Amino acid sequence: MNTVMNKGTAIGKKVLGSVPDAENLIVTSDHRWFVGGSDGFYQIDRDGLAPPQKIPIAFDAHAAPSIGNRAFFFGITQFQNFIYSTCTPDINSAASPRYIMLMDLQQSPATMVAIHQITDPAIFDGLASDAVGHLYLTNLGTFRPLRPGRIVKLNMTSPTTVASQSTWLEADGHPNGIKIDGDILYFTQEPFRLLGRSTVEKVRIKSDGTAGVPETIYTTGIARLLDDIELVEGGLVITQGGLIDEFDPATFHNSQFNKIIHISESGQELHSSDLPLSPPSAVKLVPDSVSPSPDLIVTERTGEVIRLSQGWGLRNRH
Numbered sequence: 001m002n003t004v005m006n007k008g009t010a011i012g013k014k015v016l017g018s019v020p021d022a023e024n025l026i027v028t029s030d031h032r033w034f035v036g037g038s039d040g041f042y043q044i045d046r047d048g049l050a051p052p053q054k055i056p057i058a059f060d061a062h063a064a065p066s067i068g069n070r071a072f073f074f075g076i077t078q079f080q081n082f083i084y085s086t087c088t089p090d091i092n093s094a095a096s097p098r099y100i101m102l103m104d105l106q107q108s109p110a111t112m113v114a115i116h117q118i119t120d121p122a123i124f125d126g127l128a129s130d131a132v133g134h135l136y137l138t139n140l141g142t143f144r145p146l147r148p149g150r151i152v153k154l155n156m157t158s159p160t161t162v163a164s165q166s167t168w169l170e171a172d173g174h175p176n177g178i179k180i181d182g183d184i185l186y187f188t189q190e191p192f193r194l195l196g197r198s199t200v201e202k203v204r205i206k207s208d209g210t211a212g213v214p215e216t217i218y219t220t221g222i223a224r225l226l227d228d229i230e231l232v233e234g235g236l237v238i239t240q241g242g243l244i245d246e247f248d249p250a251t252f253h254n255s256q257f258n259k260i261i262h263i264s265e266s267g268q269e270l271h272s273s274d275l276p277l278s279p280p281s282a283v284k285l286v287p288d289s290v291s292p293s294p295d296l297i298v299t300e301r302t303g304e305v306i307r308l309s310q311g312w313g314l315r316n317r318h
Contacts (some may be wrong), residue, residue: 007023013275014307016048022299024228024282026076028083031107033297035305036073036085041112044305046286052248052305057112059089059099063106065111075127075137075178081105082159083136086127087111094183096309101158102134116162118149123149126178126187130181133159136168138175138187138296142242148192149174150206151185151211161196169203169211177228177238179283180205188226188238198226200267217267224257226308228282235264255279260296271312278302285314292294 021038028034033044035052042052055204056065071087078084083103090096098118103110118124118137126138133156152169174190183205190198198220204212218236220226223243230237242257258279262271278300286307287294294316296308 012193014140015040016046016297016305016307017044017052017300018303019044019305020303021054021072021301022281022303022305023072023074023301024076024085024304025284025299026078026083027284027286027297028105029081031117032105033085034076034301036076036087037303038072038091038115039070041071041073041085041087041103043110048307050089055103055110055112057087057101058113059097061115063113065102065113073101074125077127077129077135078105079129079133079135080159083112084127084129086118086124086137087227089188100127100162102156114306115160116165118152119165124152125176128178128180128185130180130185131182135162136178136180136185138178140174140176140190146193148172151175151178151187153209167213171214173199177230178228179231179236181231185211186229186231186236188229190225193244194225197222198224198240200226200229200236200263216264218263219267227280230285231285231317232262232285233317235262235270237262237284237285237314238284239280239298241281241301260298260308260310271310273308273310275308278304285316287316304309 019035025035037064041055057069058065071089072091073087076085085101088098101112101117102115103112123140129132135154139149141147149171151169155164157163165198176189186202199216200218201214203214227239240259242255258277260273282299284297
């Protein structure tokens, strides 16, 4: 049973910047913040004192990256000193190629280039890396015709080279956000026909690299969609929006369904946000010595990147 134990109180909300259709974000090991949106990949000033800086990109690894190149960026993950992200130049065109993009954090200035074109892409979203650097991509499936999604694995022979692409797990819904901790992979999943309840699933990465049997650890109410996951000590933080809100975030920017939810590892709901939000798409936990507990960095579908102080006592998992 998902029981709310303590809603908590929002004690601060600060806008750090705006990124068109802000979708996902990452806080890197060297403490830089990057956000993907509908027209590119941006570095965010952690204090909100400078506007977001667009990162030059190239769809050809042999071409010079340019800030004039535009793409819609989705999932983001890090392995060693490399940042990976998924993107497409035109999200509305089925013929538009889908790419895995790479950024080397040790190179200056920051640039991002394509290293792999995703085959049979359908609608993709989340991205995560395992302990040895293989990448896992959520594929939502298709809606016309209606087909469930899957989790795709990209086997890497080096941090810059994709050796192969294969279906790792067939889903019974539409997988969305994804995170990996050791040999456990977590993902959010929208219901197959978008009429039921969204869930958080976890599945073991077996010693031979194949998938175990998924286990549902959390289920939402009707007409609510779960998106991103952040792993915290003893549990997870997840973003939730309403079903209708996701299709028209500007109109439903204060919907009661738009929440940040903190659950235990077993799926017990411990906290939920109680301040107005546009549909939140991604969330990260960032230590802050000024706050009584680490702050949350949240992207909203309407484009704002915000910093929330919550008295939930959260701690980073590692």
